[in-house]
Amino acid sequence: MFGKKNHVDIELNADVERLLKSAKEGVLPIVEAGEPVLREQCVRYDGQLSKHTLHKLIETMHKTMLDAPGVGLAGPQIGLNLAIAVVEDHANGDDDGDPREIAEFPFHAIINPVYRPAGEETRSFYEGCLSFDGYQAVRKRYLDIIAHWHDEDGKEHEEHLHGWPARIFQHETDHLSGELYIDQAEIRSLTTVENLEDFWAQDPVPTQAAKELGFEL
Secondary structure (H helix, E strand, O other), X not given: OOOOOOXXXXXXXXXXXXXXXXXXXXXXOOOOOOOHXXXXXXXXXXXXXXXXXXXXXXXHHHHHHHHOOOOEEXXXXXXXXXXXXXXXXXXXXXXXXXXXXXXXXXXXXXXXXXXXXXOOOEEEEEEEOHHHOOEEEEXXXXXXXXXXXXXXXXXXXXXXXXXXXXXXXXXXXXXXXXXXXXXXXXXXXEEEHHHHHHHHOOOOOOHHHHHHHOOOO
């Protein structure tokens, strides 16, 4: 369950309802880098929204994420300073043997998520963000994490995540503390999506990009 507060904040609930009503065909605009909300420490969710509003918020975030399209979306990315995010990704036959270790990651609403490394092993791959659209850069992240979160019913979850699902969880959780992936990326690796596809996408491990663009893995 959520903490002791666990009562609806009438003003906040009304603000979120207005936000949701502004969605066009159920999709909200995504906040872009440079807007202050992306740099704020999110408020812990502690039951401030009614169950109905929370359900609609999660549904709208999910639809907005899929429309983008993306594999995760955090509250600040729709202008909401609450520690709520949604994640989802799916593996297919083409992902077999992919060094990024893409795996099935069913839809989750992750509320008040936190993580800690499970071991010290890291991987560096190109990564992007819906709030920094059109670009990607190489970011080092933990290969394995212990992820902890609440679902929309207040139930606690803890799970060992590995590979690409672990990367997605880290990315979205970092959003809730005001961090963008680019903050700790290899800045010399920064590329447009078009150039990534033309020059570096053939091998998911960015060895050649590191050599030619001048950064270390």
